[in-house]
Amino acid sequence: MIEVKDLSKDYIILKRKPGLSGAIRSLFIREKEIKQAVDHISFEIKPGEVVGYIGPNGAGKSTTIKMLCGILTPSHGEIRVNGVVPYQNRKQNAINIGAVYGQRTQLFWDIPVRESYELLRHIYEIPKNDFEARMKHFTEYLNLGPILDIPVRQLSLGQKMRCELAASFLHNPAVVFLDEPTIGLDVAVKENIRKFIREMNHLYGTTVILTTHDMEDIEQLCQRIIIIDNGSILYDGDLVAVKERFGHQRTIHFEMPQTDHFKLPASLESTVDVAEITESRVSLLFSSRDIKGAEVIAIMMAEYEVNDLTIKDTSIETIVKEIYERGI
Amino acid sequence: MRKYIAIFKSQIQITFAYSAWFWASMISAVFQLIILFYFWHAVYQNSDTIGNMNIKQMITYVMIATILGKFMNGAGSQLAGDIRTGQIATELMRPYNLLHKLMAMDLGGKTSDFIQSAVPLLVVAGLFFSITLPESLTAGILFVVSSILGILLAGVFDLIIGLLAFWTINTWGLRILRNAIVLFFSGSLIPISLFPPSMQLISQYLPFQSMVYVPVSIYTGAISGQDAWMAMGAQLFWIVFIYAVLRASWSQALRKVTIFGG
Numbered sequence: 001m002i003e004v005k006d007l008s009k010d011y012i013i014l015k016r017k018p019g020l021s022g023a024i025r026s027l028f029i030r031e032k033e034i035k036q037a038v039d040h041i042s043f044e045i046k047p048g049e050v051v052g053y054i055g056p057n058g059a060g061k062s063t064t065i066k067m068l069c070g071i072l073t074p075s076h077g078e079i080r081v082n083g084v085v086p087y088q089n090r091k092q093n094a095i096n097i098g099a100v101y102g103q104r105t106q107l108f109w110d111i112p113v114r115e116s117y118e119l120l121r122h123i124y125e126i127p128k129n130d131f132e133a134r135m136k137h138f139t140e141y142l143n144l145g146p147i148l149d150i151p152v153r154q155l156s157l158g159q160k161m162r163c164e165l166a167a168s169f170l171h172n173p174a175v176v177f178l179d180e181p182t183i184g185l186d187v188a189v190k191e192n193i194r195k196f197i198r199e200m201n202h203l204y205g206t207t208v209i210l211t212t213h214d215m216e217d218i219e220q221l222c223q224r225i226i227i228i229d230n231g232s233i234l235y236d237g238d239l240v241a242v243k244e245r246f247g248h249q250r251t252i253h254f255e256m257p258q259t260d261h262f263k264l265p266a267s268l269e270s271t272v273d274v275a276e277i278t279e280s281r282v283s284l285l286f287s288s289r290d291i292k293g294a295e296v297i298a299i300m301m302a303e304y305e306v307n308d309l310t311i312k313d314t315s316i317e318t319i320v321k322e323i324y325e326r327g328i
Numbered sequence: 329m330r331k332y333i334a335i336f337k338s339q340i341q342i343t344f345a346y347s348a349w350f351w352a353s354m355i356s357a358v359f360q361l362i363i364l365f366y367f368w369h370a371v372y373q374n375s376d377t378i379g380n381m382n383i384k385q386m387i388t389y390v391m392i393a394t395i396l397g398k399f400m401n402g403a404g405s406q407l408a409g410d411i412r413t414g415q416i417a418t419e420l421m422r423p424y425n426l427l428h429k430l431m432a433m434d435l436g437g438k439t440s441d442f443i444q445s446a447v448p449l450l451v452v453a454g455l456f457f458s459i460t461l462p463e464s465l466t467a468g469i470l471f472v473v474s475s476i477l478g479i480l481l482a483g484v485f486d487l488i489i490g491l492l493a494f495w496t497i498n499t500w501g502l503r504i505l506r507n508a509i510v511l512f513f514s515g516s517l518i519p520i521s522l523f524p525p526s527m528q529l530i531s532q533y534l535p536f537q538s539m540v541y542v543p544v545s546i547y548t549g550a551i552s553g554q555d556a557w558m559a560m561g562a563q564l565f566w567i568v569f570i571y572a573v574l575r576a577s578w579s580q581a582l583r584k585v586t587i588f589g590g
Contacts, residue, residue: 071420073586087586094423106418110342122334123424 001175001207002045002068007077009038009063037063039231040077047174048205050197052222052239054212056320060231061211065177068209069097082174095124098168102180105160106167107152113163114148117170124171131170138166141196158189165193169200175207176200182214194220215313219243227320234323242319248288253281254300255308265303272296331424332432339436343444350444357398357449364390365457379522385548388459389519393544395449397516399438399479400539402486403430405503408493416585427487427578434483463549470556474543477563482510482539484570491574494581515541521550535566 015031038060045051055061066072067079070086070093079086086093099106107116121131139145142162147155155163161181168176178197182190198221200206210221218225218239225242227235235242256262259277264284271290275283286296293311300306368390372383381389407430410416419426453459462468489506493499511517513536520531520541531537542559545551551559 066417069421071417071586073583090420091423091425094421097421099418099421101418104415104418106421108338110345111338115338115341119334119338122331123422125331125423 001047001049001082002043002209003078003080004044004064004068005042005078007038007041007064007067007079008036008075009060009067009072010075011035011037036231038067038074041228041231041233042077043226043233043236045207045209047207048201049224050201050208050210050222052210052212052218052225053228054218054225054320055228055234059228061228062179064228065099065179065209065211068175069099069177070094095171096174098171098173098176100161100164100168100176100178100181102183105152105164107160107163109153110151112149112151113144113155116152116163117167120167120170126171130172134170134172138169138196141199142166142192158185161185161189161193162196165196169204169206172204173206175209178208178210178212180212181210182212182217190214190216197221227323229320234320249285250288250293251275251283251285251312252293252296253283253310253312254304254306255281256304256306258305262304265299267299268296332428335429335432336436336439339433340440343437343440354445354448357395357445358452360394361391361449361453361457364394379519381519381521381548381550384458384460385550386519387457389544389548389550390517391453391457391459392450392547393516393519393540395446395453396475396478396540396544397511397514398446399441399475400482400510400514400516402483402490403434404486404488404490405499406430406433407487407490408499411490411493412498420582427574430487431483434486438479460548462547463552467546467549467552467556470560471543471547474546474556474560474563477560477567478539478543481535481563481567481570482514484567484574485510485535485539488570488574488577491577491581494584510536510539513537514539515544519545519550521545535570538563538566 011034013033013035015033017025041060041064053061053064063072067074068081068086070090073087081093082096084093084096107113108119111119117131117135120126121128139148142165144162144166147159147163150159152160152163165178165181168178181197182193185193194217197208197210201208208221210217212218222239224237225235225239226233227242257280259279259282262277262282264272264274268284268291272284272286275285277283284296284300286293297309365387368383368386371378372386376382378386407426410419416426419429422429462471486506489499489502492502496502513520513531513534515537516539520528520537523531531541538559542551542563546556546559
């Protein structure tokens with residue numbers, strides 16, 4: 001479905017010295033700096049796969065996706081999306097792909113959602129029957145019914161994202177790129193969106209590439225992840241393997257009325273570390289392989305008075321950092 | 329082609345939806361016509377003809393030219409906005425030619441503008457300011473065709489200005505310059521025939537008089553017969569020429585974007 005071989009992308013950045021003299025200087029002498037946003041990466045994605053493409057900000061995720069969409073021409077290497085070279089056949093590639101960009105809209109700002117879809121039907125030349133069947137399906141799944149007649153500019157973020165998602169799957173593309181599809185949304189909408197993505201993947205065999213900073217998104221949707229940092233691939237493979245290796249660290253914050261005389265219960269001493277003690281909070285760090293979270297909580301509750309607690313998972317950033325420092 | 333027609337139709341609807349904007353522009357246009365009427369009456373106080381035109385011809389010319397002049401903008405500012413905000417990336421992921429999509433949108437907007445404002449303004453001008461009808465039926469038909477050509481020409485020209493946003497971040501200054509040049513050399517302010525001979529000569533080699541002066545002069549009969557066909561041929565030439573320049577700079581700009589990443 002997607003073949004990427006030895007792909008690189010260099011940006012040329014024009015450097016400018018600060019201040020007025022720098023501005024004048026730059027009129028005559030232009031200093032160029034080459035930044036390698038993507039550095040000789042290769043991967044292959046099979047039809048129907050849901051792949052998490054993750055990494056910290058500025059790692060080269062967007063650049064890769066833009067090249068897969070045909071908006072950027074690679075400096076080096078080969079790409080094929082559904083048999084098409086994206087930057088050579090941008091319009092042909094456009095029919096094969098769908099995309100949601102968290103911060104940008106692909107709907108038409110001034111007209112009701114329903115008419116936006118109608119317009120997309122013409123733009124993507126979707127047969128009327130297919131269109132209607134899929135619309136019916138999407139309306140049900142994403143609960144679009146009540147918002148179809150509202151102009152896009154009046155929608156809330158959650159409503160807009162649901163509409164965007166439907167728009168990106170409307171022409172039944174072979175591949176869909178989702179860039180931060182759940183950013184800034186509440187739990188219910190996130191859940192709704194994940195369910196929809198799973199369903200589309202299941203029903204139509206749509207290949208999905210997902211970039212996100214939300215560990216939940218990845219755990220619930222992806223079987224495979226590709227981790228990229230500084231333009232190179234750090235890891236490409238099973239999600240389970242990564243989780244086993246890195247996803248076991250947990251932090252629990254206990255909100256307590258009194259922390260002055262806190263001492264780690266004896267039964268936890270061998271497996272749990274005290275990460276931090278403040279006036280009203282104790283944070284404990286442990287590995288879920290050594291001890292279950294529930295057990296830690298039970299022991300703490302038995303020994304101390306606890307008002308509240310929060311459990312923190314390992315974040316993508318931590319995993320990337322660990323892989324970067326220790327390797328896989 | 330069907331997709332561009334769908335975009336064209338939807339833009340007609342969108343423009344119809346902005347009724348506040350419509351009434352504001354309508355009222356300002358009526359004021360403009362009133363001012364033109366009294367201004368030219370004052371000018372004609374001491375003479376019967378100016379540059380071979382009597383007052384009736386002059387009023388007819390400036391009113392038609394003013395109304396037509398309202399169609400001399402285009403989708404350039406939309407294109408510039410898309411480039412500046414990065415929205416162009418999403419646009420480039422669609423299976424259409426962005427230039428043609430923008431043209432379809434622009435023509436859709438102009439179609440509804442024509443129905444909602446040009447037609448009423450023409451009626452107002454006819455009833456209260458007694459503008460004359462076209463010279464002949466042929467002149468009337470040629471005027472319509474020539475006006476459409478003029479509007480198309482202005483549209484492609486405007487896209488070139490918008491496209492410059494790829495190289496200069498803000499096209500605001502360029503746009504003001506463009507508006508001044510178009511207002512003056514298109515003949516929407518005064519007929520080109522009133523210009524001094526040297527200016528007339530310069531104007532002949534510029535595309536701008538094809539936008540307003542040519543169609544309105546066909547209407548008033550100042551250009552007729554063989555000359556009218558020649559003038560329309562020139563309009564067609566400019567459209568093709570400027571469109572070719574537009575396409576060439578478009579692919580140049582795209583290469584820049586896709587290779588250098590903006």
